[in-house]
Amino acid sequence: xxxxxxxxxxxxxxxxxxVIPNVSQIQLHADAALNAIADAGLKLSDIDxxxxxxxxxxxxAHYLGITPTWVDGTSVGGCSFMLHVRHAAAxxxxxxxxxxxxxxxxxxxxxxxxxxxxxxPDSLNGQFEAPFGVYGPPSMFPIPVLxxxxxxxxxxxxxxxxxxxxxEWAAKNPRATMKDPITVADVLNSRMIAYPFRLxxxxxxxxxxxxxxxxxxxxxxxxxxKPVYVLGTGESVETPMVxxxxxxxxxxxxxxxxxxxxxxxxxxxxxxxxxxxxxxxxHLPLFGLGDLGFMPHEETGKFIAEGNTRPGGKLPLNTxxxxxxxxxxxxxxxxxxxxxxxxxxxxxxAQVPNAKISVCHGVGGMFAASGTxxxxxxx
Amino acid sequence: MAEPARAKPKPTPxxxxxxxxxxxxxxxxxxxxxxxxxxxxxxxxxPSCASRKVSIFKASGKGKLYSYVINHRPAAPGFTxxxxxxxxxxxxxxxxxSNIIDCPQTPEALELDMPLxxxxxxxxxxxxxxxxxxxxx
Numbered sequence: 001x002x003x004x005x006x007x008x009x010x011x012x013x014x015x016x017x018x019v020i021p022n023v024s025q026i027q028l029h030a031d032a033a034l035n036a037i038a039d040a041g042l043k044l045s046d047i048d049x050x051x052x053x054x055x056x057x058x059x060x061a062h063y064l065g066i067t068p069t070w071v072d073g074t075s076v077g078g079c080s081f082m083l084h085v086r087h088a089a090a091x092x093x094x095x096x097x098x099x100x101x102x103x104x105x106x107x108x109x110x111x112x113x114x115x116x117x118x119x120x121p122d123s124l125n126g127q128f129e130a131p132f133g134v135y136g137p138p139s140m141f142p143i144p145v146l147x148x149x150x151x152x153x154x155x156x157x158x159x160x161x162x163x164x165x166x167x168e169w170a171a172k173n174p175r176a177t178m179k180d181p182i183t184v185a186d187v188l189n190s191r192m193i194a195y196p197f198r199l200x201x202x203x204x205x206x207x208x209x210x211x212x213x214x215x216x217x218x219x220x221x222x223x224x225x226k227p228v229y230v231l232g233t234g235e236s237v238e239t240p241m242v243x244x245x246x247x248x249x250x251x252x253x254x255x256x257x258x259x260x261x262x263x264x265x266x267x268x269x270x271x272x273x274x275x276x277x278x279x280x281x282x283h284l285p286l287f288g289l290g291d292l293g294f295m296p297h298e299e300t301g302k303f304i305a306e307g308n309t310r311p312g313g314k315l316p317l318n319t320x321x322x323x324x325x326x327x328x329x330x331x332x333x334x335x336x337x338x339x340x341x342x343x344x345x346x347x348x349x350a351q352v353p354n355a356k357i358s359v360c361h362g363v364g365g366m367f368a369a370s371g372t373x374x375x376x377x378x379x
Numbered sequence: 380m381a382e383p384a385r386a387k388p389k390p391t392p393x394x395x396x397x398x399x400x401x402x403x404x405x406x407x408x409x410x411x412x413x414x415x416x417x418x419x420x421x422x423x424x425x426p427s428c429a430s431r432k433v434s435i436f437k438a439s440g441k442g443k444l445y446s447y448v449i450n451h452r453p454a455a456p457g458f459t460x461x462x463x464x465x466x467x468x469x470x471x472x473x474x475x476x477s478n479i480i481d482c483p484q485t486p487e488a489l490e491l492d493m494p495l496x497x498x499x500x501x502x503x504x505x506x507x508x509x510x511x512x513x514x515x516x
Binding site: 119120121122124126127128129130131132133134135136138139140142143144145146147150191192193194195196197241242243244248 | 385386387388389390391394398419420445446447448449450451452453454455456457458461462464465466474475476477478486491502508
């Protein structure tokens with residue numbers, strides 16, 4: 001795809017984030033969509049392209065009253081929205097539609113109007129993982145961690161520092177769910193969830209949503225907000241069975257998606273001013289820093305523990321507080337994208353001064369899928 | 380009321396041989412006749428070279444501990460926490476998820492790369508699970 005041919009011209013989260021017991025999941029989609037429409041100065045009837053995940057595009061499009069000429073229901077977990085951005089940019093460039101709305105919403109905490117997840121006993125996961133006691137992401141996502149630690153010499157204290165540093169960012173964000181400072185000792189003494197991970201190394205469980213509106217860069221100049229251009233994109237999938245990853249030393253999906261995006265953007269790692277790495281659990285930023293090529297995996301734990309990603313550090317990472325402290329409704333990728341857009345607009349609560357390039361990297365499932373979007377505010 | 384039972388696999392035509400094997404006390408894998416790739420989970424073609432000429436064989440049942448978590452909460456139905464969910468690297472190459480029995484479910488007892496051997500646990504008269512225990516000797 002051509003660099004900077006498509007831009008984000010509308011971006012918003014749901015009016016409330018956190019615990020929203022009085023709104024159903026589909027209405028959270030609508031709330032986010034209406035906020036994004038208002039942000040872009042558009043009407044719903046201006047939307048001719050629509051993408052969403054988990055809920056079907058037809059369900060949400062009809063609820064909103066949209067008649068799209070292009071739809072994308074790619075649903076590969078929490079990074080689905082990175083893939084939607086990539087697909088939307090291609091569709092706009094190909095002339096399949098002009099103005100794309102992407103929505104995410106999840107009643108992850110209150111569970112209102114949310115279909116329960118179910119693993120069929122005759123699926124491969126149902127036959128070869130479920131019988132051994134996996135039960136939700138906390139029992140699955142950390143399974144590679146001990147091998148990753150042994151291979152790369154990562155310590156428990158370094159993995160605790162991921163949560164500590166992200167809480168420092170969250171403290172600057174009025175909308176973050178958890179804002180009180182924490183220490184490495186707090187993390188390592190918090191309740192055990194799935195060894196080696198404790199409560200403070202696992203993401204929050206909240207309600208919320210977000211929406212993005214994209215159009216061609218040529219049209220983007222006429223919108224009220226500063227356009228945020230799509231500079232580079234990448235995507236891939238590996239396996240829905242964490243046990244069947246090629247290796248636990250890295251993520252194949254990350255190693256495909258990330259470098260694709262960097263190559264398309266034509267940038268070097270030193271050009272990155274702001275970085276989001278989807279942190280459902282504390283090991284993900286370490287995988288991401290290594291797999292995206294910022295540094296060897298061996299250096300990632302030390303890099304974070306030494307404060308390089310904290311406020312004022314040389315590589316600001318997960319500046320909204322992340323899935324560990326900001327919010328996590330189940331599919332966090334949309335919130336990472338929202339923070340990248342805020343940073344590129346220059347309006348983030350913890351704004352990185354003069355940030356011009358933001359890399360936003362998402363994971364889906366337990367390393368099952370990945371999407372990387374690189375944004376810039378300079379054309 | 381009965382205690383909630385652990386999730387029970389339901390074989391498909393492509394995986395039936397594996398579950399017939401565990402019931403017979405054998406860990407069965409597949410090997411590609413064309414490129415010799417050994418793979419898991421079961422499927423009637425080679426995911427490396429796409430050949431449909433593949434053979435089922437009895438694996439050694441030996442492997443080592445590749446990685447694990449010790450799950451505390453929430454516990455799956457039929458499990459009493461804390462319990463380890465392990466990934467075993469078989470001597471033949473493929474990895475599979477399992478549980479480690481006859482071993483304390485602690486970080487001290489569960490050492491990465493420790494040698495393991497398969498042990499079969501019948502859930503009912505149809506399904507037997509392949510579990511692993513520390514290898515003897």
